[in-house]
Amino acid sequence: MKIKFVSALLTLLCISSTVGCGSSAVKPTDEQNAFASVEGLGDIAGDQQMFANAFVPGSVPEDRAEYGKRGYQVSGEATYDGDQVTVPVKIFGGVHETAGRDGGRSKPSKAGETEQVWTLQRIDGQWKLKDAPLG
Template identity: 70%
Template sequence: MKLKKLVVAALLLSASTWGGCGSSGVVKPTDEQNAFASVEGLGDLAGDDQMFASAFVAGAAPKNRKDYGERGYQVNGEPAFDGDSVTVPVKIFGGVHATSSGDTRGGKASSVAETEQVWTLQRIDGQWKIKDAPLG
């Protein structure tokens, strides 16, 4: 019985230290994950002028911001990294409802046809910004 208690105590002690193992427990996102987040979150950012502009390289934000808010975006393939630049195949789809309070579409979903485009992103000061994001 004493041996059983020692084994259980040892297992509990081991299990409590496995999670620590010298790591902080915080997992840093990869370059690929950061680039994907820049693409896939764009529809949400389109509800606000400043947030939308901040997703792009300075001066590259398209004038038709509301068109970007009516669509959803999904990385659809492998990105091609080249230093501080990456090209990403992006599936663009409609049917997205805007959630911003300034939306004037009355909650109607976009009926935009699905398409795929290649977008270009550039790393600036450690952050991925969209350089070119054609809709179709």
């Protein structure tokens, strides 16, 4: 009987330590959300609608395919001003293009490396690109 009690107690402790009080889901920070909008741009450039949704209405670049040929990495401190943020972004080539693939084959981009400052704006709680020059 003592063994069953100890076993039940251990089971209860294990369950309570994994469940805990409240949600175990971790919400991303505001900064992580803004950075994800920058660093994921090359991946979504292959889809016209997703690409357009990543930008503030009226500021979608016409050269979507060029954005798919590059990779993006936040390379410094973001500067916040209310619902707007500026971010230094390292833009590099050598990634496989996601826009305009022919039969699933793609070649690495030969685009060089540069650094630009991009501007994002929060619209309805989501960070969207307002100005994202390539170079």
